[in-house]
Amino acid sequence: MAAQKYNKPQRSPELHTPGAWLQWAVGEYESHDLALGQISDNAHDEALYLILRTLGLPLDSEPDVLERLLSPEQKKLLRQNFRRRIMEHVPASYLTKEAWLGEHRFYCDERVLTPRSYFLELIPTLSSYLPKGTPVKDVVDVCTGSGCLAVLLAYEFGSARVDAVELSPDALEVAQINVCEHGLTDRITLHESDVFDAVPERRYDIILSNPPYEPSAVCDQLPDEFKHEPRMALDGGADGLIIVRKLLQQAMSRLQPDGLVVLEVGAQRRAMQQAWPNLPMRWLKTFDKMNCVCLIRAADLAKHFRG
Ligand SMILES: C[S@@+](CC[C@H](N)C(=O)[O-])C[C@H]1O[C@@H](n2cnc3c(N)ncnc32)[C@H](O)[C@@H]1O
Structure with a gap:
């Protein structure tokens, strides 16, 4: 059931930008009951951190980076990291190193x-x-x-x-x-x-x-x-x-x-x-x-x- 749920973003046409990933990820954090407190005490900030750093972007990036179109390689990296974060509960810090x-x-x-x-x-x-x-x-x-x-x-x-x-x-x-x-x-x-x-x-x-x-x-x-x-x-x-x-x-x-x-x-x-x-x-x-x-x-x- 959970794995099916995870498959959603790979097929979703709207996940072509970091902003779309962020919106999706916040919902996933809640529905999978992910524990916080390692990177941030709230799902939005941790998901944003994981997106920016997976893409190699600085943490103080301008808000318009959320609107940029992602390449297939960037989407693959995000899929990999969010899969491990959501399904295996790996701390975000161990994914970004x-x-x-x-x-x-x-x-x-x-x-x-x-x-x-x-x-x-x-x-x-x-x-x-x-x-x-x-x-x-x-x-x-x-x-x-x-x-x-x-x-x-x-x-x-x-x-x-x-x-x-x-x-x-x-x-x-x-x-x-x-x-x-x-x-x-x-x-x-x-x-x-x-x-x-x-x-x-x-x-x-x-x-x-x-x-x-x-x-x-x-x-x-x-x-x-x-x-x-x-x-x-x-x-x-x-x-x-x-x-x-x-x-x-x-x-x-x-x-x-x-x-x-x-x-x-x-x-x-x-x-x-x-x-x-x-x-x-x-x-x-x-x-x-x-x-x-x-x-x-x-x-x-x-x-x-x-x-
Ligand atoms: C809570 S972590 C703190 C790490 C780091 N100071 C920080 O704030 O992120 C505690 C650390 O103490 C180490 N540790 C555990 N027992 C110890 C001992 N008897 N003597 C020295 N270090 C120990 C652990 O390996 C771990 O790295």
Whole structure:
């Protein structure tokens, strides 16, 4: 039934323009119950993204590109990508082999989580939480995946050296691609390590992480789109906090005295507060009011973990 439905566009005379594909695709997203949240939180924007990037057009293309007549080859590419998106629930980012954080493009494939982090809006605010005038010299992105946040850190803190830590060798290969494509090989050092276990001794001004934080039972129930992503990028163990716990324990000995830990934890805010009721956590405000990134100061961490 679904396959028959998919055959429709191949025969439809009206799908000769990107605009016609867009209108059709939005309906298909709804009728096939496609999960969103990787590229965009709405079907229109994701379908538009997939059309433009399949055709090699920029995301800020003028609206009149939607009226252009497509060549047979272009229609074939659109058919292929929408078939995989709709029938196999493959994330759009794995079809286009890219994802964008703001103006920055990152290579992306099945080896890494699709970049989508609140740190895009929060990294520019981080220096305001350090004592005024503190030079930011050393920062680290733990659980770097595609390396996207390490790259954003390197852009934000132009004189800092950036470490990027990742346990998956596959993900590290993708991070390496992105570090090279952004011309940051002299600024960013990649480390294969379970949190800080194999990272050489160094103290950081900022430890940043978007770790795996979904409880395992939640991972089991995720929509297919998210099951295409590496399980180890999402699964934070029984309570979702396995990596967070290890990171907080190790962070103490890795921070400068005025240093900060910033952690993106999705729906685990309450679990964090229950796990560490006496540890001061500041929940940073985000535009969509999810406020799921917490900031913890080195001094508070030291007091808490040393008792
Ligand atoms: C939620 S993804 C975040 C990726 C990237 N920072 C981003 O924001 O798109 C978490 C990443 O942590 C990695 N990871 C999982 N366990 C780890 C561990 N024990 N030590 C280091 N990295 C780990 C996963 O392989 C995955 O790439």
